[in-house]
Amino acid sequence: FMNMCKRLEKIETSQTIKTGDVIRSLTNVYHVDKVLGSGSFGTVVLCRIEGTDELVAIKFMTKEKDAKYEVKVLQYLKHRDSSQKFVTKVIECFTCSKYFCIVYELLDRTLFDLLKDRHWIPLTVSEIRPIAKQLLEMLGFLKQIGVTHTDIKPDNIMLVNHESQPFRVKLIDFGLAHRTQKLSEYHLMQAVKYRAPEIHLGTPRDESLDLWSLGYTLAFLFLGRTLCPDDELKTPEEYEQATGQKIKKSHSIYDKLHSLDDLTNLIPANAGQTEVKDFNAFLDLLKQMLCVNPADRILPSGAFLLKMCLTCDTRRVVSIGVAFEMLDFHSIFCQKIMHFITSN
Numbered sequence: 001f002m003n004m005c006k007r008l009e010k011i012e013t014s015q016t017i018k019t020g021d022v023i024r025s026l027t028n029v030y031h032v033d034k035v036l037g038s039g040s041f042g043t044v045v046l047c048r049i050e051g052t053d054e055l056v057a058i059k060f061m062t063k064e065k066d067a068k069y070e071v072k073v074l075q076y077l078k079h080r081d082s083s084q085k086f087v088t089k090v091i092e093c094f095t096c097s098k099y100f101c102i103v104y105e106l107l108d109r110t111l112f113d114l115l116k117d118r119h120w121i122p123l124t125v126s127e128i129r130p131i132a133k134q135l136l137e138m139l140g141f142l143k144q145i146g147v148t149h150t151d152i153k154p155d156n157i158m159l160v161n162h163e164s165q166p167f168r169v170k171l172i173d174f175g176l177a178h179r180t181q182k183l184s185e186y187h188l189m190q191a192v193k194y195r196a197p198e199i200h201l202g203t204p205r206d207e208s209l210d211l212w213s214l215g216y217t218l219a220f221l222f223l224g225r226t227l228c229p230d231d232e233l234k235t236p237e238e239y240e241q242a243t244g245q246k247i248k249k250s251h252s253i254y255d256k257l258h259s260l261d262d263l264t265n266l267i268p269a270n271a272g273q274t275e276v277k278d279f280n281a282f283l284d285l286l287k288q289m290l291c292v293n294p295a296d297r298i299l300p301s302g303a304f305l306l307k308m309c310l311t312c313d314t315r316r317v318v319s320i321g322v323a324f325e326m327l328d329f330h331s332i333f334c335q336k337i338m339h340f341i342t343s344n
Helices: 002-006 064-080 111-117 125-145 180-185 197-201 208-223 236-243 260-266 273-289 300-309 314-326 331-342
Strands: 022-024 029-039 042-049 055-061 090-096 099-105 157-161 165-171
Touching: 029 055, 055 064, 064 090, 064 099, 064 125, 111 157, 111 208, 125 165, 125 208, 125 273, 197 208, 208 273, 260 273
Parallel strands: none
Antiparallel strands: 022 029, 029 042, 042 055, 055 099, 090 099, 157 165
């Protein structure tokens, strides 16, 4: 795969990628249909492969060093997981004018865009469950191979095809991933809204920082907003002093949320016993992910064992229980987590 990157073909194109451009690599001709998004990393466009009309996504990056690093990480992940069920499949890479291009399989949309399309209506616990299962399995895989993603957030988790495969997801953007054993060499990582306490404090860190980000991500899906916004707003008193106007109370349920335990205020009054039990299991999972002390968080290796429940086959619960006992998890907590993961 890296040999393919070494045989790069340089092609002159316009300085800005736009709809209608034709991009040529050594093996394919790509027609740009539309720009999907852009940021500090570069630009991602939707393209058709000439001759087959297969749709792909091409990431145009201006920093070749960053691009080659991401390709190197993806190569390693592919080597350890040939099925590439955890991450986006890479088709090829090449240079194009000032850009370094990585061609990926086309996915659907990010979890952030999913909520945006829903007008920020939160997902239900039953909708979050399959997402949680897959992401726990992904982190277990990364734990096994000694890699930490360091940038888990709704923008970096994509639905594969929400219409044909509801809530099947893949983790993207490994440009900031690091060997877990070398995390101490990097001081600033993770998006502010999803940053673990140990990064703010500059204390020792390990792969559990991904569990913190995942916990915040699942909470975002459940609330339709981040637990801790990174923007700074005036207090009611500061606003009134600055504007001379009295603030209007919204009486929102979210005004009553001061801790994770307060999430129980969101349980519908007419919720059945099973729904309440399911919600409490989800809340317990969040608590285990969002422990301030990294040593107290649920282990990715333990979360990885949850993949044994993916079939929702109750006959396998005994095996799951044995796995949890091996990890010395508290029995009551294990029962609640197993209920959340295995409930239909």
